Amino acid sequence: MPLFWRIFLLNALVLIAATALLLGPVTVSTPVLLTEAAVLTVGLAAMLVANALLLRVGLAPLQRLTRAMTTIDLLRPGQRPAVGGQGEVAELITTFNTMVDRLEEERATSSARVLSAQEAERRRVAQELHDEVGQTLTAVLLELERVAGQAPPGLREEVRQVQETTRAGLDEVRRIARRLRPGVLDELGLASALKSLATDFGGPGLSVRHRLDADLPPLGREAELVLYRVAQEGLTNVARHARARHAEIALRRAGPGVELCVRDDGHGTGDAAEGAGIRGMRERALLVGAGLVLGPGPGGGTEVRLIVPGPAPLPDPDRNGRS
Structure with a gap:
């Protein structure tokens, strides 16, 4: 009633x-x-x-x-x-x-389109950095090398300093291009890409180690890209905000799927609201039906967990009445 x-x-x-x-x-x-x-x-x-x-x-x-x-x-x-x-x-x-x-x-569909366009734009920018800026700086380095060989002794040291500055700029451009377009992910796979990511973020103030299982199930390209981007964003947050000294990337098998864990020993998130980076990770997780959990780690700091389910099992022909 x-x-x-x-x-x-x-x-x-x-x-x-x-x-x-x-x-x-x-x-x-x-x-x-x-x-x-x-x-x-x-x-x-x-x-x-x-x-x-x-x-x-x-x-x-x-x-x-x-x-x-x-x-x-x-x-x-x-x-x-x-x-x-x-x-x-x-x-x-x-x-x-x-x-x-x-x-x-509808949100998942629109997010997929936006993120696909974002990845395409990142590839374009990375290609331009590599082809245009990188080649230009390489040419400048070669020219400086020639000038340094002909410069008088009093000027040669200054030319060498300019060389080192240019070489450092070229390395930075290449590093930015690698972050924009993870070529190692396409060429060597997810495990090598995560190892390279840990190396890039490691430095004098932050030690980043990795623990990757060897018997990971096969994943699609989209799932691997989501795992890489979530790990990248997690380490970016650690480097910018956590004031941590140690961080870790772990990738392990979780049933038919995988689980990615990024943790640090920093001061944690506290009561801070989720920023654009975390919401971007959640949007990426939705693309592959993954679950994202962010909270305090077991020993303090912050822990990000991404659980990517495995592929759906194929239907059994016998159950459909076929021999």
Whole structure:
């Protein structure tokens, strides 16, 4: 029965009962007698309690729906209010869940397009850095080498210093190009790319080690790219914000899938809100149906876990009635 009719019929029942009592054994005198006042008070209290109970039971699913609407996050799929109540209430919750399903699907599709365009732009910029800027700096280095061989002794040392500065700039351009386009991922695979990533971020102030299982299941190119980008963003956050001295990348088998873990010994995230980098990691995780968990590590600091499921098993022909 719809909520409107339940409330209306209960109110009507209470009012009819009160009217019948007033027309029958219960009368109101002037002045009002104590027993009459007591009966009227009890009747009013009963009506209020019945209304309160009905509204509490009938509107409880709407309160759960309100909480879900204020806390829903499309980057954390699976959060749905339980369908409860009857009539319009259950229909409203079901409609809300259907709407969230559609929004999550549309967001995943649009995020995939955006990230695909982003990767294409990164490849283009990396190619231009390598072909244009890199080749130009290489030519400058060769010219400086020639000039240094012909320069007088007093000027030769200054030319050598310019050479070293140019060489450092060339190394930085190559490093940026590698981060924009992980060529080692395409050429040598995920394990080598993660090792190279740990080497790039390691330095005098931050020690980065890696622990990679040897028996990892085969993964698609998109899943490998998501794992690489999440590890890259995690180490970037460690280097920029964590004030950590040690960090670790771990990649292990998790059933048919894999689990990536990036942890550090820094000061943790505290109460800081999630930034664009973390939300970008969540969007990438959704592309491959992965789960991302970010929180404090077992020994302090911050830990990022990405669990990528394995490929869906192929259907069994025998179960489909085929021999």
